[in-house]
Amino acid sequence: METLDIKLPQMALLYGLCLLPWLLLWLIGLRLSRDIGVGILRMSIQLALVGIYLKTLFDLNNPWLNGLWILVMLIVADFSILRRAGLKVRYFVLATFIAIASSILLSTAYLMILVIQPAHFYDARYIVPLAGMILGNCLQANVIALERFYSALRKNENEYTTFLMLGATRWEAVRPYFREAVKAAINPTIASMATMGLVSLPGMMTGQILGGSEPWLAVKYQIAIMICIFTSSTLASIINLKLSLKIAFNAFDVFRDEVIEKKNIR
Template sequence: METLDIELPRMALLYGLCLLPWLLLWLIGLRLSRDIGISILRMSIQLALVGIYLKMLFDLNHPWLNGLWILMMLIVADLSILKRAGLKVRYFALATFTAIASSIMFSTAYLVILVIQPTHYYDARYIVPLAGMILGNCLQGNVIALERFYSALRKNEHEYATFLMLGATRWEAVRPYFRDAIKAAINPTIAGMATMGLVSLPGMMTGQILGGSEPWLAVKYQIAIMICIFTSTTIASIINLKLSLNIAFNAFDVLRDEVIEKP
C-alpha cells in the first residue's frame, strides 16, 4: 500500500487553505500577515532542506553519516535547551551535551538493537527518525528541568541558605527543588501516556498508518517510542541537573551569578 503523492498544483491548493485563517484574522483586526508569511515560509524551506538531507541520508545509509546527523541534532538541541532555560552556554554546554547524548544514545540503541533488530543497526530509516523523536521530547523535558530548578533556587535563595545553615550539604539543600524540577520535566510525558489515544491520535502512529502500516504495528511502535521518550527524558534531566550542580555553585555552595543569562 503506497501513500498517495501530493503533486505540485495540489500543494499550491494546500497553501491556499491558509488564506481562510488569514482572512478571518484580518477581519477581527489582527494584522499578522507578516508573522504568518514568515512562519509558513520558514516551515517550507526548513522541511524542504530536511527532505533533501534525509533523502541523501537514506540513499547513502552510511553509519558515519547517520552518526554525524545525530551529533548535529544533539548540538542544536544542546544550544536550544540552554538558551530556553536561560543558562549561559559556555558554562553548561558540555554538561547538557553529556546528559542528552548519553540518554538518547542509550534509549535509541536499546530500542533499535534489542527491540526492533533491523538487519543493520545503523539503518537510517530507523535510527534517524527514532533518535530525532526521542530527542525532541527530551529537549522539552530538559528545558523545564533546568529552568524550574534554577528559578526555584533564585526565588527561594533564603530558604536554600537556611537549609545550608541547618547543616545540609549542597545536595541535601537543593534536593527539594531538584525533585520538583524533575517532576515538572517528566509530568507531561506521564500525562501524555495516560491520555494517549483518547484525546488525539499520536503523531508517529498517524504517520505510520498514512505510510501504509497495519494499525497494530503502528500501535507497537507508538508504545516503543513513548517508553523511550519517558526513559530518556528522565535519565537526561537527572544527569543534566546533577552535572550542572558542579558548575553553578561556588565552593561555598552559593549560586554563581555569572552562570545565569540576564533576562
C-alpha cells in the same frame, strides 16, 4: 498499500486553504499577514531542505554519516536547551551534552539493537527519525528541568541558605527544588502517555498509518517511542541537573550568580 502522492497543483490548492484563516483574521482586525507569510515560508523551505537531506541520508545509509547527523542534532539541542533555560552556554555546554548524549544513545541503542533489530542497527530509515523524536522530547524536558530548578533556587535562596546553616550538605539543601524540577520535567510525558489515543492520535502513529502500516504495527511503534521518550527524558533531566550542581555553586556551596544569562532574569 502505497500512500497517495500529493501532486503540485494540489499542493498549490493546499496553500490556498490558508486564505480562509488569513481572511478571517484580517476581518477581526488582526494584521498578522507578515507573521503568517514568514511562518508558512519558513516551514516550506526548512522541510524541503530536510527532505533533500533525509533523501540523501537514506540513499547513502552510511553509519558515519548517520552518526554525524545525530551528533549535529545533539549539539543544536544542547545550545537550544541552555538558551531557553536562561543559563550561560559556556558554563553548562559540556554537562548538558553529556546528559542528553548519554540518555539518547542509551535509549536509541536499546530500541534499535534489542527491540527493532533491523539488519543494520544504524539503518537511517529507523535511527534518524526515532533518535530525532526522542531528542525533541528530551529537549523539552531538559529546558523545564533546568529552568524550574534554577528559578526555584534563586527565588528561595534564603531558604536554601537556611538549610545549609542547619547542617545540610549542598545536595540535601537543593533536594526539594531538584525533585520539583524533575517532576515538572517528566509530568508532560507521563500525562501524554496517560491520555494517548483518547485525546488525540499520536503523530508518529498517524504518519505510519498514512504510510501504509497496519494499525497494530503503528501502535507497537508508538508504544516503543513513548517508552524511550519517557526513559531518556527522565535520565537526561536527572543527569543534567546533577552535573550542573557541580558548576553552579562555589566551593562554599554558594550559588554563582554569573552562570545565569542576565537578560533572562525573572
